[in-house]
Amino acid sequence: MSMVIDRRTDEEKAHTTGYIVGTDSFRSGWGSANGGKSYYALAILDNDYRMSEVVEYNMRARSDMKRVRFNLHLPRVGRGDHLSIAGPTEAGRHYERGGFGSTET
Numbered sequence: 001m002s003m004v005i006d007r008r009t010d011e012e013k014a015h016t017t018g019y020i021v022g023t024d025s026f027r028s029g030w031g032s033a034n035g036g037k038s039y040y041a042l043a044i045l046d047n048d049y050r051m052s053e054v055v056e057y058n059m060r061a062r063s064d065m066k067r068v069r070f071n072l073h074l075p076r077v078g079r080g081d082h083l084s085i086a087g088p089t090e091a092g093r094h095y096e097r098g099g100f101g102s103t104e105t
Helices: 010-015 049-060
Strands: 003-006 016-024 038-045 065-071 082-086
Touching: 010 016, 010 038, 016 049, 038 049, 038 065, 049 065
Parallel strands: 003 082, 038 082
Antiparallel strands: 016 038, 016 065
16 A cells, blocks of 8 residues: 655645655655655745755755655655655755755755
8 A cells, every 4th residue: 555645735736836756765665665665755836946956955965865856746656655745834944945955056
């Protein structure tokens, strides 16, 4: 069984135009992703290119995130996979310049 948890607000859902997605290497294979992979998708709102750059940079700065990429759609989840979706309200640090590392962006 797969699990999808969407923590975006209704407003964020209405304005989502893409996602920065990463595979969480720490959570994959156990817990709610037992036997599968754990994905983290951060919503990009209103085609905001600058937002996507900052979010991607911050996600790449996290050592537990692998295969960080931009997707227009959410990734497919298979049996045993877990997908967590968030936006700026829930994951504010990811949307701040230098939220997980230097301020090079």
